[in-house]
Amino acid sequence: MSLHIHNLSKSYKQPVFRDFSISFPEDTITCVLGPSGCGKTTLLNIIGGIIPPDSGSLEGFENKTFSYVFQEPRLLPWKTVTENIEFVLKRELHTGERKKQAVDLIRQVELHGFAGYYPSQLSGGMRQRVSIARAFAIPSDIILMDEPLKGLDAGLKKNLINWFLKLWKTDRRTVIFVTHDVDEALLLSDRVIVLSQPPTRILTHLNIEEPTGERNPGSERLLQLKQELLKNLF
Amino acid sequence: MKWTHRQQEEKYRMKAFITKKRILTVASIVLMLVIWKVLALAFNTPSIIPHPETTFLAVLKIFAEPGFLAVAGSTVLRGVTGFVISGILGILTGILAGVSPGFNTFITPMLVSVRSIPVISLILLALIWFNAGAVPVFIAFLTMFPFICTNVSDGIRSVDPGLVEMARFYRVDKGRILTGVYIPAIMPFIISGTSSAMGIGWRAIIIGEVLSQPQYGIGTRLQTAQSFLNVEAVIAWTLISVVISFIFEKLIRWGEHHIIRWQTGS
Numbered sequence: 365m366s367l368h369i370h371n372l373s374k375s376y377k378q379p380v381f382r383d384f385s386i387s388f389p390e391d392t393i394t395c396v397l398g399p400s401g402c403g404k405t406t407l408l409n410i411i412g413g414i415i416p417p418d419s420g421s422l423e424g425f426e427n428k429t430f431s432y433v434f435q436e437p438r439l440l441p442w443k444t445v446t447e448n449i450e451f452v453l454k455r456e457l458h459t460g461e462r463k464k465q466a467v468d469l470i471r472q473v474e475l476h477g478f479a480g481y482y483p484s485q486l487s488g489g490m491r492q493r494v495s496i497a498r499a500f501a502i503p504s505d506i507i508l509m510d511e512p513l514k515g516l517d518a519g520l521k522k523n524l525i526n527w528f529l530k531l532w533k534t535d536r537r538t539v540i541f542v543t544h545d546v547d548e549a550l551l552l553s554d555r556v557i558v559l560s561q562p563p564t565r566i567l568t569h570l571n572i573e574e575p576t577g578e579r580n581p582g583s584e585r586l587l588q589l590k591q592e593l594l595k596n597l598f
Numbered sequence: 599m600k601w602t603h604r605q606q607e608e609k610y611r612m613k614a615f616i617t618k619k620r621i622l623t624v625a626s627i628v629l630m631l632v633i634w635k636v637l638a639l640a641f642n643t644p645s646i647i648p649h650p651e652t653t654f655l656a657v658l659k660i661f662a663e664p665g666f667l668a669v670a671g672s673t674v675l676r677g678v679t680g681f682v683i684s685g686i687l688g689i690l691t692g693i694l695a696g697v698s699p700g701f702n703t704f705i706t707p708m709l710v711s712v713r714s715i716p717v718i719s720l721i722l723l724a725l726i727w728f729n730a731g732a733v734p735v736f737i738a739f740l741t742m743f744p745f746i747c748t749n750v751s752d753g754i755r756s757v758d759p760g761l762v763e764m765a766r767f768y769r770v771d772k773g774r775i776l777t778g779v780y781i782p783a784i785m786p787f788i789i790s791g792t793s794s795a796m797g798i799g800w801r802a803i804i805i806g807e808v809l810s811q812p813q814y815g816i817g818t819r820l821q822t823a824q825s826f827l828n829v830e831a832v833i834a835w836t837l838i839s840v841v842i843s844f845i846f847e848k849l850i851r852w853g854e855h856h857i858i859r860w861q862t863g864s
Binding site: 412414429430431432434436438440442443451452455482498502 | 758760761763764765767768769770771774778779782783785858859
């Protein structure tokens with residue numbers, strides 16, 4: 365099964381999307397790569413229902429539930445790590461059950477020593493880890509990710525990618541990840557789609573056969589893919 | 599662990615900072631007392647500038663008076679009544695003004711007018727309109743309400759739209775968005791509004807009492823002492839009202855510390 369967007373149009377002052385179509389295979393990680401201003405965040409927000417498209421149709425997204433890992437972690441500063449995760453869990457759940465789920469996720473991202481900390485007491489990378497854990501806390505069908513690694517250093521990025529993949533492998537969902545970082549895309553995704561400057565169209569898309577989590581950024585295949593992506597991007 | 603080490607260091611630095619602050623506070627109070635004593639000695643006329651020690655004895659004497667609790671209690675009760683009324687109305691109006699730009703535009707001229715009117719004019723009018731006991735409450739309300747209202751509406755406008763968007767996206771219900779996002783976000787604003795309102799409102803209540811002369815009230819006692827040229831009693835009652843105001847300020851700070859722990863992370 366795939367999710368499709370057909371003939372999407374969206375304009376702000378300038379048209380961003382004009383008759384744009386794209387598909388996302390389910391239970392895989394698709395990375396949407398493109399220069400700044402090509403409408404990556406707009407695309408995610410349209411998929412997530414935050415903003416409406418001017419025209420076009422979405423197929424397969426009906427009755428789907430979403431999680432969102434925003435560019436900034438968007439944690440409630442007055443709630444602890446555990447409380448931040450509990451906040452998005454369904455109210456129908458018993459308090460004890462909510463707490464158990466939250467604690468379980470915190471352990472999976474190895475933040476159990478910080479469960480009672482407030483966001484202001486955590487580093488940027490830790491905060492984003494909480495935000496990733498929160499995305500997995502609800503049983504969503506689709507996880508939207510908007511450059512969640514932006515501004516973090518290379519080592520942290522790699523770690524966060526590993527945390528993310530660890531969670532994803534135990535609980536596979538459809539992931540749509542937008543970024544302008546080629547390395548991130550190559551490490552994280554099963555499929556990379558490269559977008560152009562607006563009016564946006566798909567420049568190329570490629571599938572990465574090698575399983576995620578076992579990729580070596582220095583391997584010949586990955587370097588070759590990187591060259592191909594860079595060629596399309598610039 | 600590096601992390602805990604850093605926290606430990608931070609804790610020590612904080613402790614040293616608090617000790618230094620305490621020393622400076624005590625030094626400042628001592629200096630005020632010294633200046634007072636020097637002036638009393640220089641004038642050498644206790645009926646104009648009484649000595650600090652005799653004034654403190656006068657304070658103790660006032661404490662021991664049988665009517666003391668009724669006097670101080672009445673003033674405090676008026677303050678609390680005025681504060682509760684302005685708190686409830688200020689928070690409700692503030693929320694409305696924060697949510698609706700139209701209502702905010704509508705109410706701003708009223709708030710600005712109330713704030714610009716000299717307190718004494720309000721008291722003179724209130725003296726005509728209300729009975730003696732209600733004047734200070736009315737004055738307290740008019741001086742406190744604009745502060746609380748403006749702070750709450752500023753607080754609502756300062757709520758990070760990203761957090762609200764996040765909560766909506768995760769389909770958190772409206773009630774929890776209110777209690778989990780909006781209320782904690784405006785709490786620091788409510789507290790700072792309360793603190794400023796209390797500072798100004800408290801003084802206004804005493805002025806109101808001085809002029810309206812209710813049967814019991816610190817203001818009434820101040821006025822009586824002044825008419826008998828009893829400077830010692832004027833200063834003694836002033837000190838008592840400063841102490842009560844200080845206790846309220848401390849209560850607010852205590853509330854702040856407990857309600858917005860997340861800011862300090864303690």
